[in-house]
Amino acid sequence: MPVPGYDPDDVDDMLETRLQEEDVQSHLSDDEWQSYRNDDASLVDLLDDEQIEQLLEEK
Template sequence: MPVPGYDPEDLDEQLEATVSEEELRARMTDEEFRQYENGEHLLDLLDEEDIDELLSEE
């Protein structure tokens, strides 16, 4: 899910740098986490609310 004004790849990298694996597992289903491990971007797997919360925790 692209956010206006942000490069999706940069935002995805920022999320990865901010979030621990444990927090990702808590916010994702097992299937979503498998997709993430297989190269799917966090922006495609997390909903807007999760993304906003994770970025505001910095």
């Protein structure tokens, strides 16, 4: 889910650099985690706006 006013690729890169694997995995279902690990979907595709904002604020 894109965040208004941001390039999804930039947001995805920022999330990946700020978060540890455990942080990401804890916010995804098993199927979402598998899609992310297989590069079938990015974090921006899998997380909603509220989750993205929360993760960025935490880190």
